[in-house]
Amino acid sequence: MKIRFWGVRGSISTPISVAQIQSKIVAVVAAISERDIKSENVRQKFISNIPEDMYGTIGGNTACVEVCNANGDRLIFDAGTGIRAYGKQFANEKNAEFHLLFSHFHWDHIQGLPFFDPAYKSDTILNIYSNYPNMRRFLRAQMEPPYFPVKIDSMTKNIVWHDIKDGVSFKIGSTEIVTKSMFHPGRSHSYLLKENGKRFIYATDVELQQQDFQKTEENAAFFENADVLVLDAQYTVEETALKEGWGHSAFCYAIDFAVFWNIHHLYLFHHDPTYDDKKIYTILKSAQWYSDYVCAGKVAVHLAIEGREIDL
Incomplete structure (x- = not known):
């Protein structure tokens, strides 16, 4: 991957x-x-x-993560504003196929879809996956007047809707996928991808709970020994205390979680919009120090940065 x-x-x-x-x-x-x-x-x-x-920037677009599997299938997790730039590279490609998987339907995770150029090409195949039976209505609504001038009916007619369920695995090409519901206002669904013995987890908009640290069979099957975890770490500890129930986690809790489940690489994700690059890099240094302190650095802590790639 x-x-x-x-x-x-x-x-x-x-x-x-x-x-x-x-x-x-x-x-x-x-x-x-x-x-x-x-x-x-x-x-x-x-x-x-x-x-x-000082040299670059974390990036300012909302959630969008691409996974290309061994078959060459294109999996896109969430359609935040980052999907606009992703779509530009396919301007001249014919018969392109995409698999778009949603964690949930808060605005920062769907607002880029109307600007995803390939979706308007008649030969594009767009597979859309969600645990929410009302996904068709949710995505259609944001493209109705007065919110947007172009309706979803202007997109390719080759949209295939896939209703998925937590705990029930499905495949896209060579990749096995399963979802798990986690705490966030309105719920958010995390994704586990398995391919060629590797395990990748996309877990955005998650406020970690006590039950997430319980060694249940379901939790262990989903989290344990993951190679890479992309996890919501929007807040500092102080902010989580002030914003309990808002649906996001602090970097130190994310590290505790990764240590508990023997996860090898943790990517801090869903950065707060009030944090500039300097603060986010300061958080990274604190997170790496904390990882060294609690587990001698066995969990490698990284930042999710626009343009950064992971080979797994």
């Missing part, structure tokens, strides 16, 4: 601000010394050593 992040923000899309860009430029300029500009090679070396939080 090849996994790529196209949207990693939670709640609402968050473009980088002018002030944030200026802050990065000031920080880089302040770090330059005379010896760093003596030659082209030296300049390139300086640039390559600029910290990630």
Whole structure:
């Protein structure tokens, strides 16, 4: 499986601000010394050593994660604003087929679908999967006047709706998939993908509960020994105390969860829209320190960043 992040923000899309860009430029300029500009090679070396939080950006698009399996099937998890850029690469492709799997239907996870260009091509096949029987009505509603000028009927006629159930596995090509309902206002469904002995979990919009740490047969079958877990870690601990019941987790609870279930790689996901890059990278450092403290770094902690790829 090849996994790529196209949207990693939670709640609402968050473009980088002018002030944030200026802050990065000031920080880089302040770090330059005379010896760093003596030659082209030296300049390139300086640039390559600029910290990630100053050189790039986490990204501002809402949730959208692509998985390409061994068969070449295209699986897309959620249709946040990140799906718009994902679709641009298929402008000249004929008879393209996509598998779009929804965790739930809060706006930040569906608002990119009307801007997914391949969906308007008559030869596109669009498979849509959800645990919600009303998914057709939900997606149609956001494209009705006065909310959007183009109706869903303008999309390809080759939309295939797949009603799925928690705990009942299904296959897309070479990938076996099963879903699990987790705590979030209105519920959210996490996905476990299994292929060639590898296990990948997409678990966004999750407020971890005590029962998620119980060694039940269902929990163990879903979480235990996963190779990669993409998990909602929107808040700091302080914020989770203030926002109990809002449906999101803190990075330290995410690490405790990964340690408990012997998960190898944890990607912090669904970043808060009020956090700038600097704060998110500070959270990463704290998370990595915490992982070292509680499990000697056995859980590798990463950030979900737009454009980042994982080969599994």
